Amino acid sequence: MKVHIEAKPAFRIAGLALKNAQNENLPALWDRLFNEVPGAQLLELGSGESFGACYDTAFNPHSFTYMAGYDLADPDRATKLGLDVLDVPEAEYAIFELRGPVPDCIFEGWNYAVDNWLPQNNYRHAGTPDFEFYLEGDLNSPDYKMEIWVPIVKA
Numbered sequence: 428m429k430v431h432i433e434a435k436p437a438f439r440i441a442g443l444a445l446k447n448a449q450n451e452n453l454p455a456l457w458d459r460l461f462n463e464v465p466g467a468q469l470l471e472l473g474s475g476e477s478f479g480a481c482y483d484t485a486f487n488p489h490s491f492t493y494m495a496g497y498d499l500a501d502p503d504r505a506t507k508l509g510l511d512v513l514d515v516p517e518a519e520y521a522i523f524e525l526r527g528p529v530p531d532c533i534f535e536g537w538n539y540a541v542d543n544w545l546p547q548n549n550y551r552h553a554g555t556p557d558f559e560f561y562l563e564g565d566l567n568s569p570d571y572k573m574e575i576w577v578p579i580v581k582a
Contacts, residue, residue, distance in 0.1 A: 428539055429524040432579070437517045440478050441505035442469075442496020444513070450530070453479070457495045464508050472505060473498035479559035480513055518555050520576040521545070529566040529573070533559055536575045545579070553578035 443460045445452060457479075460469070469477075476498040483492040494513055499505055505512050523540055525532040545551060558576040565571055 428536065430544060431522055432519060433522055434519045435515075435517065435576070438515050439473075439499040439502065439512055440480060440494065440496040440515065441472055441499040441502070441508075441510040441512050442478075442480075442494045444492055444494040444511040446483070446492045448481075448491055448493035453493055453495070453530075456493065460495045464510065468508060469497045473500040477561045479561070480515075480556045481558075482513065482556035484554075513556065515556055518553060518578040519580075520557075521548075521550065521579050522560075523575045523577070525573050525575060526571065527569055528571060532571070532573065533575065540575065540577050545577070546582075549582045550579040551582045553580045 443456055443463070445456050448456075469475075478494075478496055478498065480494040480496065481491045482494075484490065494511060496510070496513070499512060502512050521540065521544065523536045523544070525536045527535070541552075555578040557578055558574075560574040560576055562571075562573050
Protein backbone atom coordinates (compact mmCIF):
# COMPACT_ATOMS: atom_id res chain seq x y z
CA MET A 428 0.00 0.00 0.00
CA LYS A 429 1.44 3.35 -1.02
CA VAL A 430 1.46 6.09 1.62
CA HIS A 431 2.60 9.68 1.44
CA ILE A 432 2.29 12.69 3.73
CA GLU A 433 0.75 15.87 2.41
CA ALA A 434 -0.32 19.17 3.94
CA LYS A 435 -3.75 20.27 2.72
CA PRO A 436 -5.14 23.80 3.02
CA ALA A 437 -8.49 24.36 4.70
CA PHE A 438 -11.44 23.40 2.52
CA ARG A 439 -15.19 22.74 2.68
CA ILE A 440 -17.44 19.90 1.69
CA ALA A 441 -21.21 19.79 1.43
CA GLY A 442 -23.50 16.81 1.56
CA LEU A 443 -25.69 14.86 3.92
CA ALA A 444 -24.47 14.11 7.43
CA LEU A 445 -25.49 11.21 9.66
CA LYS A 446 -24.80 11.43 13.39
CA ASN A 447 -23.99 8.25 15.31
CA ALA A 448 -23.29 6.59 11.98
CA GLN A 449 -22.81 2.86 11.64
CA ASN A 450 -20.82 1.43 8.73
CA GLU A 451 -23.82 -0.54 7.48
CA ASN A 452 -25.85 2.72 7.14
CA LEU A 453 -23.35 4.55 4.94
CA PRO A 454 -24.37 3.18 1.52
CA ALA A 455 -27.97 4.27 2.22
CA LEU A 456 -26.74 7.78 3.04
CA TRP A 457 -25.00 8.00 -0.33
CA ASP A 458 -28.18 6.72 -2.03
CA ARG A 459 -30.21 9.37 -0.23
CA LEU A 460 -27.78 12.10 -1.33
CA PHE A 461 -28.02 11.01 -4.98
CA ASN A 462 -31.83 10.79 -4.76
CA GLU A 463 -32.21 14.25 -3.19
CA VAL A 464 -29.70 16.21 -5.30
CA PRO A 465 -29.09 15.60 -9.00
CA GLY A 466 -25.54 14.48 -9.75
CA ALA A 467 -24.86 17.47 -11.98
CA GLN A 468 -25.66 19.86 -9.12
CA LEU A 469 -23.35 17.95 -6.77
CA LEU A 470 -20.51 18.19 -9.29
CA GLU A 471 -21.12 21.93 -9.69
CA LEU A 472 -20.67 22.62 -5.96
CA GLY A 473 -16.91 22.77 -6.49
CA SER A 474 -14.43 20.82 -8.58
CA GLY A 475 -16.52 17.64 -8.50
CA GLU A 476 -14.43 15.71 -5.97
CA SER A 477 -16.39 13.40 -3.69
CA PHE A 478 -15.60 12.60 -0.07
CA GLY A 479 -16.83 10.47 2.76
CA ALA A 480 -15.93 12.42 5.91
CA CYS A 481 -15.75 11.04 9.45
CA TYR A 482 -15.76 13.52 12.31
CA ASP A 483 -17.09 14.17 15.83
CA THR A 484 -15.50 10.90 16.85
CA ALA A 485 -14.27 11.91 20.32
CA PHE A 486 -11.69 9.21 19.50
CA ASN A 487 -14.43 6.58 19.63
CA PRO A 488 -14.49 4.59 16.38
CA HIS A 489 -18.00 3.37 17.20
CA SER A 490 -19.53 6.86 17.50
CA PHE A 491 -18.97 9.33 14.69
CA THR A 492 -20.70 11.63 12.25
CA TYR A 493 -20.34 10.68 8.60
CA MET A 494 -20.91 13.01 5.67
CA ALA A 495 -21.41 11.83 2.11
CA GLY A 496 -20.44 14.87 0.11
CA TYR A 497 -18.60 16.88 -2.48
CA ASP A 498 -16.01 19.64 -2.28
CA LEU A 499 -17.60 23.04 -1.94
CA ALA A 500 -16.79 26.46 -3.40
CA ASP A 501 -20.13 28.23 -2.74
CA PRO A 502 -21.75 27.62 0.67
CA ASP A 503 -24.88 29.55 -0.34
CA ARG A 504 -25.53 27.11 -3.17
CA ALA A 505 -25.20 24.17 -0.77
CA THR A 506 -27.58 25.77 1.72
CA LYS A 507 -30.18 26.35 -1.01
CA LEU A 508 -29.96 22.64 -1.85
CA GLY A 509 -30.56 21.75 1.82
CA LEU A 510 -27.09 20.29 2.30
CA ASP A 511 -24.93 20.25 5.41
CA VAL A 512 -21.59 22.07 5.20
CA LEU A 513 -18.37 20.91 6.86
CA ASP A 514 -15.48 23.35 7.29
CA VAL A 515 -12.24 21.39 7.33
CA PRO A 516 -9.18 23.02 8.90
CA GLU A 517 -5.75 22.99 7.33
CA ALA A 518 -4.05 19.73 8.26
CA GLU A 519 -1.27 17.32 7.48
CA TYR A 520 -2.51 13.95 6.23
CA ALA A 521 -1.12 10.51 5.73
CA ILE A 522 -2.69 9.57 2.42
CA PHE A 523 -3.16 5.87 1.80
CA GLU A 524 -3.68 4.76 -1.80
CA LEU A 525 -6.16 1.90 -1.85
CA ARG A 526 -7.06 -0.60 -4.54
CA GLY A 527 -10.03 -2.93 -4.66
CA PRO A 528 -13.78 -2.94 -4.27
CA VAL A 529 -15.48 -0.63 -1.78
CA PRO A 530 -16.00 -1.10 1.17
CA ASP A 531 -13.44 -3.90 1.54
CA CYS A 532 -10.47 -1.76 0.51
CA ILE A 533 -11.53 0.96 2.99
CA PHE A 534 -11.63 -1.47 5.92
CA GLU A 535 -8.27 -2.95 4.93
CA GLY A 536 -6.78 0.54 4.55
CA TRP A 537 -8.01 1.70 7.94
CA ASN A 538 -6.78 -1.45 9.65
CA TYR A 539 -3.35 -0.99 8.09
CA ALA A 540 -3.25 2.73 8.97
CA VAL A 541 -4.28 2.33 12.61
CA ASP A 542 -2.63 -0.99 13.49
CA ASN A 543 0.60 -0.63 11.51
CA TRP A 544 1.52 2.58 9.76
CA LEU A 545 0.66 5.18 12.42
CA PRO A 546 2.41 3.45 15.35
CA GLN A 547 5.39 2.30 13.26
CA ASN A 548 5.95 5.85 12.02
CA ASN A 549 5.41 7.57 15.38
CA TYR A 550 2.17 9.33 14.40
CA ARG A 551 -1.31 9.47 15.86
CA HIS A 552 -4.65 10.62 14.52
CA ALA A 553 -4.94 14.42 14.91
CA GLY A 554 -8.61 14.35 15.93
CA THR A 555 -9.80 16.42 12.97
CA PRO A 556 -11.97 14.99 10.17
CA ASP A 557 -10.62 12.13 8.12
CA PHE A 558 -11.72 11.24 4.63
CA GLU A 559 -12.46 8.65 2.04
CA PHE A 560 -11.49 10.32 -1.24
CA TYR A 561 -13.32 8.74 -4.16
CA LEU A 562 -11.83 8.69 -7.63
CA GLU A 563 -13.76 7.97 -10.79
CA GLY A 564 -14.38 4.36 -11.71
CA ASP A 565 -16.36 1.28 -10.76
CA LEU A 566 -16.42 1.07 -6.96
CA ASN A 567 -16.99 -2.70 -7.20
CA SER A 568 -13.98 -3.40 -9.41
CA PRO A 569 -10.95 -5.22 -8.00
CA ASP A 570 -8.88 -2.51 -9.76
CA TYR A 571 -10.77 0.47 -8.32
CA LYS A 572 -8.42 3.14 -6.88
CA MET A 573 -9.25 5.56 -4.06
CA GLU A 574 -7.58 7.13 -1.03
CA ILE A 575 -8.11 7.57 2.68
CA TRP A 576 -6.77 10.74 4.26
CA VAL A 577 -5.80 10.41 7.92
CA PRO A 578 -4.98 13.68 9.73
CA ILE A 579 -1.76 13.16 11.65
CA VAL A 580 0.42 14.62 14.37
CA LYS A 581 3.63 13.23 15.86
CA ALA A 582 2.96 10.86 18.75
